[in-house]
Amino acid sequence: MASRTEPSGCSGRGGGGGAAPGILxxxxxxxxxxxxxxxxxxxxxxxxxxxxxxxxxxxxxISCRVKNSDDSVIQLLNPNRQTIYFKxxxxxxxxxxxxxxxxxxxxxVSLTNVSISDEGRYFCQLYTxxxxxxxxxxxxxxxxxxxxxxxxKDIATEGEEIELxxxxxxxxxxxxxRWFKGNKELPGKSExxxxxxxxxxxxxxxxxxxxxxxxxxVICLVDHPAVKDLQTQRYLEVMYKPQVRVLQNxxxxxxxxxxxxxxxxxxxxxxxxxxEVKWLRVDDEMPQHVVVSGSNLLINNLNxxxxxxxxxxxxxxxxxxxxxxxxxxxxxxATTEPAVHGFTQLPNSAEELDYGDLSDSxxxxxxxxxxxxxxxxxxxxxxxxxxxxxxxxxxxxxxxxHKGTYFTHEAKGADDAxxxxxxxxxxxxxxxxxxxxxxxxx
Numbered sequence: 172m173a174s175r176t177e178p179s180g181c182s183g184r185g186g187g188g189g190a191a192p193g194i195l196x197x198x199x200x201x202x203x204x205x206x207x208x209x210x211x212x213x214x215x216x217x218x219x220x221x222x223x224x225x226x227x228x229x230x231x232x233i234s235c236r237v238k239n240s241d242d243s244v245i246q247l248l249n250p251n252r253q254t255i256y257f258k259x260x261x262x263x264x265x266x267x268x269x270x271x272x273x274x275x276x277x278x279x280v281s282l283t284n285v286s287i288s289d290e291g292r293y294f295c296q297l298y299t300x301x302x303x304x305x306x307x308x309x310x311x312x313x314x315x316x317x318x319x320x321x322x323x324k325d326i327a328t329e330g331e332e333i334e335l336x337x338x339x340x341x342x343x344x345x346x347x348x349r350w351f352k353g354n355k356e357l358p359g360k361s362e363x364x365x366x367x368x369x370x371x372x373x374x375x376x377x378x379x380x381x382x383x384x385x386x387x388x389v390i391c392l393v394d395h396p397a398v399k400d401l402q403t404q405r406y407l408e409v410m411y412k413p414q415v416r417v418l419q420n421x422x423x424x425x426x427x428x429x430x431x432x433x434x435x436x437x438x439x440x441x442x443x444x445x446x447e448v449k450w451l452r453v454d455d456e457m458p459q460h461v462v463v464s465g466s467n468l469l470i471n472n473l474n475x476x477x478x479x480x481x482x483x484x485x486x487x488x489x490x491x492x493x494x495x496x497x498x499x500x501x502x503x504x505a506t507t508e509p510a511v512h513g514f515t516q517l518p519n520s521a522e523e524l525d526y527g528d529l530s531d532s533x534x535x536x537x538x539x540x541x542x543x544x545x546x547x548x549x550x551x552x553x554x555x556x557x558x559x560x561x562x563x564x565x566x567x568x569x570x571x572x573h574k575g576t577y578f579t580h581e582a583k584g585a586d587d588a589x590x591x592x593x594x595x596x597x598x599x600x601x602x603x604x605x606x607x608x609x610x611x612x613x
Contacts, residue, residue: 218297220307225285226397227313232271234279235295244298245278250291256280287311287368312397315339315346320391320405327380328489329411335376337391345370347394353387382411385442413441413485415494426501429473435496437466439485446487453480473500
């Protein structure tokens with residue numbers, strides 16, 4: 172029986188079953204790719220790189236370095252594992268990637284005009300045996316856009332609470348908003364909204380305003396790693412009642428004496444500026460000889476009937492305020508001023524007390540105050556001296572009653588006696604008249 176030999180289809184010669192010279196067989200290529208996917212990442216390798224943080228639109232630099240070079244090939248891949256650079260050759264057709272440095276120990280590449288889509292992991296590969304791989308993470312920061320302050324009321328009234336909102340739009344990561352009034356930081360309440368990969372932050376500030384806040388800037392400041400000193404501000408406009416003061420133009424210092432003139436000026440400042448300023452006399456009619464011209468009051472010839480309280484009132488669209496001047500007319504010979512003379516601003520509400528509108532001073536300012544103090548001191552000294560004199564008189568009378576010279580008739584005639592026995596014998600009346608002895612107090 173004849174045997175039959177069939178040609179083998181697995182021969183490496185002829186047909187399509189053989190591999191072309193210089194090209195790896197498909198099974199071997201798949202094996203190498205699988206091995207590359209299992210390459211460990213982390214410490215103990217010869218490759219070194221660092222994570223990259225970059226602001227959108229700026230330039231990022233990725234570096235793959237070899238600690239101990241053995242002339243192995245270095246390769247850089249993008250997050251989609253497409254080769255960006257193989258040694259110094261760029262297979263990827265993205266001109267934003269440019270070679271910065273290539274050597275046996277480093278492959279450094281720059282990426283211009285970075286966008287959010289560029290964020291992710293970039294892989295450094297070193298063709299050693301076994302191959303090595305390590306990745307670097309690129310983080311793209313987006314600064315906030317359209318930072319703005321929205322105020323509830325453009326013009327506020329003192330004592331009113333207003334609401335301000337500051338919005339920082341489309342940032343990554345979310346921003347932190349801080350509030351300042353002048354140089355003082357104020358607490359706000361923030362809300363964060365996320366749209367895709369972007370964040371919008373809105374912060375609310377509730378502020379009770381006073382007259383001292385008029386013209387003060389309120390600042391919204393953003394803290395974000397992609398931007399420095401980003402802020403916006405709004406100036407507060409606050410309406411408030413007039414602040415009233417009475418000034419004594421003449422006499423400048425000293426007493427308001429009978430027969431002399433008195434000139435007062437009322438100053439009033441508010442927002443809006445006071446539309447009306449008027450003088451009146453409290454609890455009595457204004458004397459006919461008093462001359463009022465706008466904010467000035469003039470009395471040419473003072474007399475006792477002018478004594479009383481004179482009030483200056485000023486008003487605007489917000490409200491009304493007043494200040495009082497208490498007049499006391501002295502005699503022409505008076506040199507000391509009592510404590511009732513002066514001027515005082517009276518508040519019309521508790522709010523005015525908070526703003527220090529209440530004032531009380533004496534006419535003649537510091538000179539008059541010193542005169543009153545000296546009078547009080549003099550009175551105290553006089554009382555002390557009078558008390559000491561009374562004490563001396565009482566003590567004198569006490570000692571005079573308990574100490575003195577006594578003269579009796581017992582020893583009358585004994586002054587000329589030569590000795591004691593003779594004095595007793597010569598004493599008038601002797602012992603027999605002892606019952607008639609009398610004692611006198613001088």
